[in-house]
Amino acid sequence: EPEVTQTPSHQVTQMGQEVILRCVPISNHLYFYWYRQILGQKVEFLVSFYNNEISEKSEIFDDQFSVERPDGSNFTLKIRSTKLEDSAMYFCASSLQVTSPLHFGNGTRLTVT
Amino acid sequence: TQLLEQSPQFLSIQEGENLTVYCNSSSVFSSLQWYRQEPGEGPVLLVTVVTGGEVKKLKRLTFQFGDARKDSSLHITAAQPGDTGLYLCAGFPPGGGSQGNLIFGKGTKLSVKP
Numbered sequence A: 001e002p003e004v005t006q007t008p009s010h011q012v013t014q015m016g017q018e019v020i021l022r023c024v025p026i027s028n029h030l031y032f033y034w035y036r037q038i039l040g041q042k043v044e045f046l047v048s049f050y051n052n053e054i055s056e057k058s059e060i061f062d063d064q065f066s067v068e069r070p071d072g073s074n075f076t077l078k079i080r081s082t083k084l085e086d087s088a089m090y091f092c093a094s095s096l097q098v099t100s101p102l103h104f105g106n107g108t109r110l111t112v113t
Numbered sequence B: 001t002q003l004l005e006q007s008p009q010f011l012s013i014q015e016g017e018n019l020t021v022y023c024n025s026s027s028v029f030s031s032l033q034w035y036r037q038e039p040g041e042g043p044v045l046l047v048t049v050v051t052g053g054e055v056k057k058l059k060r061l062t063f064q065f066g067d068a069r070k071d072s073s074l075h076i077t078a079a080q081p082g083d084t085g086l087y088l089c090a091g092f093p094p095g096g097g098s099q100g101n102l103i104f105g106k107g108t109k110l111s112v113k114p
Helices: none
Strands: A005-006 A010-013 A019-024 A031-037 A043-050 A053-057 A064-066 A075-079 A086-095 A108-112 B005-007 B012-014 B019-024 B032-037 B044-049 B055-058 B061-065 B071-076 B083-089 B108-113
Touching: A010 A019, A010 A064, A010 B019, A010 B055, A019 A031, A019 A086, A019 A108, A019 B012, A043 A075, A075 A086, B005 B083, B012 B019, B019 B108, B044 B055, B071 B083
Parallel strands: A010 A108, B012 B108
Antiparallel strands: A005 A019, A019 A075, A031 A043, A031 A086, A043 A053, A064 A075, A086 A108, B005 B019, B019 B071, B032 B044, B032 B083, B055 B061, B061 B071, B083 B108
16 A cells, blocks of 8 residues: 655754655645644644645744655655754655545654754 | 543553543534554544544444534444554644644543453
8 A cells, every 4th residue: 555655764953953854645645744743742733735835834834844845756844943842753644635534654753952 | 722632541451341532622523533643653544524423433443423523432342452552533623724734632542451
């Protein structure tokens, strides 16, 4: 069964550094998402992306965050200047249509020191 | 404010027991989804309930959507160790939001002991 893949599985970075989290959504899916889950807390929506532009974003997704689909397969989340509170599991997801079920990747654990 | 409240937060039972976990809100949802998440993995969709009063069955799992579409329950019959995991309910924000911006509850962490 096709799946969403994320790399790396674990990323450690120093405060203030830029990080790029990578995702390969399911190939025929059209809608892409990033969610995050701080340890012990609930999964939170960050951003949705369709047709090469952001379609929805949450309050968490401030100017430090950006997303890009640089080619036909990858979908990236960039954090420009990481803060300690950015430490979390970051999940990428994709769906065929906006109303279709979301398929989540296994996440990237980001640790900011 | 938690839009989706899940209870109990933790549940530890013996293999073979039945259990019910709940997802409650003061808001009406057009639909609710149930996910299961295992350690180190992303959430995996189990079911979506759409119609008030709807009951859906997935083997030993029974999902119900409340008549008023403000709550949902997941009942597991004869639980097995393989059912161990974090059960999450999620829905799109009431009054709008259909761009994949799911709201999740905090989840019920289920442990089934052999």
